[in-house]
Amino acid sequence: MAERLVHLKVLRQDGPDKPETRRWEEFKVPYLPQMNVVAALQQIQKRPKTHDGKEVAPVAWEASCLEEICGSCTMVINGRARQACSALVDALAPNGEVITVEPMTKFPLLRDLQVDRQRMFDNLKKVKAWVFLDGTHELGPGPRESPGAQEVRYALSKCMTCGCCLEACPQFAQDVPFVGAQIISQVRLFNLHPSGAMNAGERLDALMTDGGVADCGKAQNCVEVCPKEIPLIDSIASVSRETTKRLLFGWLLK
Numbered sequence: 001m002a003e004r005l006v007h008l009k010v011l012r013q014d015g016p017d018k019p020e021t022r023r024w025e026e027f028k029v030p031y032l033p034q035m036n037v038v039a040a041l042q043q044i045q046k047r048p049k050t051h052d053g054k055e056v057a058p059v060a061w062e063a064s065c066l067e068e069i070c071g072s073c074t075m076v077i078n079g080r081a082r083q084a085c086s087a088l089v090d091a092l093a094p095n096g097e098v099i100t101v102e103p104m105t106k107f108p109l110l111r112d113l114q115v116d117r118q119r120m121f122d123n124l125k126k127v128k129a130w131v132f133l134d135g136t137h138e139l140g141p142g143p144r145e146s147p148g149a150q151e152v153r154y155a156l157s158k159c160m161t162c163g164c165c166l167e168a169c170p171q172f173a174q175d176v177p178f179v180g181a182q183i184i185s186q187v188r189l190f191n192l193h194p195s196g197a198m199n200a201g202e203r204l205d206a207l208m209t210d211g212g213v214a215d216c217g218k219a220q221n222c223v224e225v226c227p228k229e230i231p232l233i234d235s236i237a238s239v240s241r242e243t244t245k246r247l248l249f250g251w252l253l254k
């Protein structure tokens with residue numbers, strides 16, 4: 001019986017400043033049971049030869065946790081941004097169909113399937129997406145959180161900064177300042193925390209500037225692609241309400 005092969009079509013580019021090297025290359029690699037796209041890329045790495053026998057440089061990509069937790073292996077597979085480690089070959093190409101693999105387009109390209117997601121981490125810093133605890137040890141335990149609030153926050157805490165929601169968002173682009181649904185949802189997460197709420201105003205202020213929550217066009221693409229099923233539209237609605245309140249009554253707090 002003929003060996004089962006996995007057929008991948010990969011969009012490649014040799015470096016950030018080498019758009020002239022952009023090209024599709026096709027590979028056929030041996031099928032392995034339960035194989036995911038990362039495993040298929042590893043097969044290419046072992047033997048970097050295109051399906052027509054041309055020796056090429058191994059395809060560059062990023063992966064770390066291999067269990068859809070770190071977000072680093074996010075790429076566009078068959079036209080949809082998702083994690084290569086949880087993209088199973090059996091589901092994508094049950095009858096040997098071609099699987100297309102491309103880098104995300106909304107982040108600067110580094111090489112082949114690797115992009116620079118730093119902007120998301122910089123934006124998390126901009127909105128202070130953490131709970132300030134330094135110097136509070138002597139004050140004893142902080143305020144308690146209700147199980148109801150905990151449940152809401154747990155869903156939001158699953159974000160892995162993968163960038164799928166930004167890749168799908170029509171308002172988010174490399175040259176526009178909009179921060180996107182992910183950051184807005186993280187502001188909600190930390191503003192709902194009983195201790196984090198002490199800095200809620202600062203986080204809302206950061207989202208009331210150019211590129212903030214008002215720039216969301218409410219197209220809802222983000223919520224449809226989030227692999228963690230985070231209620232992003234609820235977060236956008238909730239943060240929009242909070243920023244409006246702050247805009248109208250913020251002067252009372254000054």
Ligand code: SF4
Binds near residue numbers: 221
């Ligand atoms: S609702 Fe639309 S515009 Fe707003 S963040 Fe989501 S995809 Fe982007």
Ligand code: SF4
Binds near residue numbers: 163
């Ligand atoms: S909100 Fe969802 S899609 Fe967006 S970065 Fe977080 S996990 Fe990824």
Ligand code: FES
Binds near residue numbers: 068084
């Ligand atoms: S390797 Fe971490 S999400 Fe895929």
